[in-house]
Each structure stands twice: as C-alpha cells, then as structure tokens.
Amino acid sequence: MATKNILSRTAQRLLSCRSITLTSKKHSSLWTSDNTVKSPHKDVDIPNRTVPEHIWENMERWADKTAMVCALTNRSYTYHQLYKYSRNFAAKLRTQLKIRDGDVVCIMMPNSPDYAIAALGALEAGAEVTTVNPIYTPYEVERQITQSDPKILIGVAETVPILKDALFLAKKDIPIIAVKQDGEVLPQNTISFQEFAQADHVDHSVLKEVARNSEDVAFLPYSSGTTGLPKGVELVHRNIVVNCIQQDVDSVRHYVETTKYNQDVTLGILPFYHIYGQSVVMWHKLSVGYKIVTLPKFQPDTFIETLKNHKINLFCAAPPLILFLGTHPGIKEEHLASMKTITSGAAPLPRNDVCKVLDKVKHNMDFLQIYGLTEVSPLATAMLPGSNDYSKAGYGVSNTELRIADKDLRPLGPNEMGELLIRGPQVMKGYRNNPEATRAAISEDGWFRTGDLANIDENGIVTICDRLKELIKVKGYQVPPAELENVLKGHPGILDAAVLGIPDARMGEVPKAFIVLKDGCKLDANDVTSFVAERVAVYKRIKDVMFLDALPKNPSGKILKRVLKEKYC
Known part of the structure; x- marks a missing residue:
C-alpha cells in the first residue's frame, strides 16, 4: 500500500509539470513506409563553426557571470576570464610548445574549472583533445597514449606520477603541463598551467594561423563500441556543436534562458573525461550561459554540502547518483528545493529509485530519461519535459532518424524488439585508425549500430530493453570484457580467460573471471584479482573468479559466453 501511495503522488507531480508542444507532425506519422522513425522536433540548422566559436557566440550576454566554480575551494572563473585564459593557453601552446593543427593534447584531470580552460585552449590552438579517466593506472594510460599519439599531456599533482x-x-618523452592548486608545489619536470593561462600581455595573433573547421576532429574519447578493446572515437566539431543545438530546441529544452537577471545552476559531478559530462554538462551548458559547480569526485559529505550551498536547478546524473539521492538519509527536501529538472542516462534506471527521489521533493519537478553513446556525441533521444513516463528513453532529437533492426539489419516495425540504429549529424566520423571497426559500426548509408536492444512504439518513443553488446555496466561505467581478458592473459600462469558481468545489488553488475591455468601452475582467486587490480581502475576490478579445466567454445574457437552465463551465473 505504501508503494502505491508513493507512485500515486509521483504521478500527480509529473502530470502537473508543464507540457511541451511538438511540431505539427502527428506522432503516427513519425514512422515512414520503410520503418524509419523521424524526430518529432523541428530540424535545426547545422552551422559551420568550431566548438570554441559556438561556446563564445553569445558570451557578451553573460560575460561577467560565473561560468564555473569549484564546490570545494570556491575558486571560480567568469565567462570573460574563461575566454581570456583559454586563448592565453592556446597562444602559449602554439608558441612555446609548437602545437600545430591536428596535433593531439591529452587531458588527465578530475573535474575543475580549469578543465574547460585546458580543453578549450587546446581546441583554440588547433589541436584535438583526448581525455583520460583520472583514476586509470599507468598501463591503461599507456595504451591510450600509444594509440592517440599526443604531443602534450595535461594533469594535476595526483595524476602527474601516473x-x-x-x-x-610507452617509451615516450612528452611534455607534461601541471595544473597547480593553491598551496601545491609544481611537480618536478612539468610546465605550469597557470603560467600559461594567466600570463600577462600574451600575443594572441598567433591564433590567426589556426585553420580548423567544423569537419575537423575536435575530440578523441575512447569507447569500446559494441565490443572489444577501447577505440578512439573521432568526434568532429560539427558533431558536438549540433548536439548542443539539438538540446536548445524549445520542445526538448530543459533549462531557463540566461539573462541579466537569471542564471540557472548545474552540478558538474559527472566526469568531464566522459562524453556525458563533457558534452551535455560542460559544453552545452557553457554555450547557454549556465553556472557550472564542479566536484572532482563523488564523496557523500561534499556532495550533500554542495547541494545545500549552491541551489542546483538542473542535475544531470547517472543511476548510482539517483539511488543515493533517494536512499541516503542526509538528502532531504531542502537539498532538492531549487531543483527544476533531473536527467538520467548512462544505464537503465529502476522505477523505484525515481519514486524515492520524487517522494522527497515538495514541488513540481521534471525527471527525464535520456539516451546516448560516445559515438553520437552523445545525445540521441530524450523524454519531453512534462513527461510522466521515466521508464522510456524518449524521442529522437532533432535531425535524428531511428530504426529497429533484426540480426540481419532488416528494419522492424512498431513495438518489435531489435537493435537500435541511429542516423544523424551527431554520429561520429569513425574510429581512429580502425576502418574495420568503423565499417562494422556504421553502414554505408550512415546508420550507426548501437549494440543496444530496444523497441519503438507507434508514437515514436524509444524503450531500451537490454544490451546486445558484451559491455559490463558497473555503476554506469562501461567495462569491456575484452580489456580484462587481455590483462588476465598477460599473467604468466593463465592459459585462457573469459570475463562476464554478473548481477550485483549495489553496483548493477560486476566482472567475474573464468580462468584456465597453464599446466603445473597454481593460483588462487586472490592471486588473480590482485594481478588485475594493479593494472586497471577500481571499477574494472574482478570481483569473482572461477577456475575451469577448459572454456566452452564453438568450432571456430569463439568462447561461448552464453554457456558460461547459463551454467555458472
């Protein structure tokens, strides 16, 4: 009975939220004769400009407003300072470190106001930006450095040793720029970020040499795609810019316009190295004049304190953060009092987790599911503001076509389940130096294979059902089994290995390893987990080990993971 009452109150709140009018298309007409599903939102023009040009386009309207502030230190930059310091940084990269158009700059930092300066500065210098998880091990970073071939590394005191x-x-000698916090000593053999960004009398004329356009690669995040080891995703400037503009369309927009008298506030806790935090939180919100409050990592006390002190209006989250909001006794109505909208993406979200959050809220608030992938910059679908169904991923955003396909890529109809395909201007250029993987992911006529199992109803609304791909989702983070299998096979005593995700009440899924030892070798589970723990980030660590005499395989030698799952999971 208690649950029914909660659901009733939740539904009432959601139903009373504002409703949004779409284009004049009737929902049924979103389906075409060839089973392609159109977006109900009006198409947007795709401008020929770079990410920095888009960020600064309307800056004069909010130049003196705070752009970013650190929740821990209160160190902040106005939009004018962000513009000035990023251009300073860009000019120094060109003159002192000889960065040229198309060079790669690698950033390994936690969230901070300096992150935007580093990334924007690199782009304004003509470079491409590749981002690294700040909790990665040297082995993981070495692989990305080897693949992306950066000319400059940017880090903080904690990440410089890594x-x-x-x-x-990697047997490389690359300059490292270090962002120094108050009271810290500049790490040895590094270049001061502050001396570049905050230098006086910088000659910006060198930036006139930069010749980058909307079709040039801007970002090179690493994703496992549908399966396998991480691959460099080539996102051109146009991809990011159009994905920002797709979020500005009136029928999907979930923010209030920044004016002289109003500035909404969002929380930058989703990591900026990841495309969700970088593109949806940082780039888009800077392009519309938001104040972004940054937290370098999630810690319950500082997270709660930040909600209390900064009156967050928009909270972009992943399911673990939603679970925390709903279940932690320290989160009360006062912490959510300013919240107008919560969006959730990156992994499926249980209905009860949403209800627990909304039951703490004493005002009308939107709670919206969104869906995307690194390869689509990342936003592909979103529920409408005012929706009362947060179990669905919503409609395709502007200029976006969707399709459900069977295993032979034949289009399916309404309410039929298959693989979700996406076509639109936000789809990546391809995987860096990997034409085979690119061909496998993007068809000749531009359809990107998501690897996600979904259906689209007769009204054009997407529901994500399951994953076709083998990725393990640990608290919303992607863990490719192939990466862990590669690490395991590097152990001198391991002959063969397979990794699967198994359900976990707290983490969603955790990796479990199935190990075949070499003849005469003796290892226990702790030996295996310790070996892996030294080589991967915490969330990728093996949580369970099973030793087998052999792994089940088909005639071609492919491991039958379905058999492992049915028999042992």
Missing part, C-alpha cells in the same frame, strides 16, 4: 609512469611504459 602520466610519467605511462610515458616510461
């Missing part, structure tokens, strides 16, 4: 170890493993 970067140096990764360079040693």
